[in-house]
Amino acid sequence: MRWSPGDMQALLVPFIWGLNFVVIKAALDEFPPMAFMAIRFAFASIVMITVLYWREGHVSLSRGVWFRLILLGLIGNTLYQVLFISGLAMTTATNSSLLLAATPVVVVLFGSLLGIEHNNWVVRVGVGLAFLGILSVLAAQGLDFSSETLQGDLLTVAAMLNWSAYTLGVRRLGIDVSALRVTTITMVCGTPGLILAGAGTISQVDWSQISVSAWAGLVYSALLALSFAYFLWNNSVQRVGGSRTAIFASSTPLVATSIAWITLDEQPLPLQMLGAGLIILGVLLAQGQIPQLIRAKWVKRGQQGAG
Secondary structure, X not given: OOOOHHHHHHHHHHHHHHHHHHHHHXXXXXXXXXXXXXXXXXXXXXXXXXXXXXXXXXXXXXXXXXXXXXXXXXXXXXXXXXHHHHHHHOOOHHHHHHHHOOHHHHHHHHHHHOXXXXXXXXXXXXXXXXXXXXXXXXXXXOOOOOOOOHHHHHHHHHHXXXXXXXXXXXXXXXXXXXXXXXXXXXXXXXXXXXXXXXXXXXXXXXXXXXXXXXXXXXXXXXXXXXXXXXXXXXXXXXXXXXXXXHHHHOXXXXXXXXXXXXXXXXXXXXXHHHHHHHHHHHHHHHOOHHHHHHHHHHHHHHXXXXX
């Protein structure tokens, strides 16, 4: 089984999102969190609308499709972002990463239960291995579940469930609506709520104190982490399925750790290296690469024996 374009696109997403953790953390030193979220979504929405009409023009959609897209915009953008930002403010970054990393498990579980996707045991084992790898990577950084972080942890779980629902909802749309149109409409529909949520803090920003690097972080987060990565995610979900797309997201903590190693000279621990191996093994297994290699090896051995 070869890597499809959808697989390659899904593989690029965790690299963008992994770097985004570092970028956002630096930008939030100067931007209030809700203001940052509102501005980047407003900017990303304007860019996506421009690109959509340039590439596809106007396309009529049925009332039912519009209803589902608006609902997905509220779930995957408004609710998810508010819950994520609010939860992160009340818990640790490590706890947040761990809870959000459970997304592939939830997508596979509910996708199978609801009949949206049919996953074989190979995919399930791959997801399980990748999740164990995530636990290893994050456990090495130190987890801190306590009464002080409980509220933030619960909000982060709610955010994870929202993103899982968004992923499965995009899958149910099929490919009749392009990934670019799905990304644009859901983003635009989710943005007004985020602007309202951040309106109070936007008015308090001292714009003269915002540095060029902070603005660059906002542009990166809006254009790449939102616009481009959301498009890649939705396109991959439509092409190869929510489960296979979500499994790639399990490598986001690995990417973030690697970036911290390179930029901050944070040496990876043995437990993190073990986790990295499990994540890579899980991704390869879920994508069918390992069964393919085993079959190819047995076929080659059989041909040599026959010769």
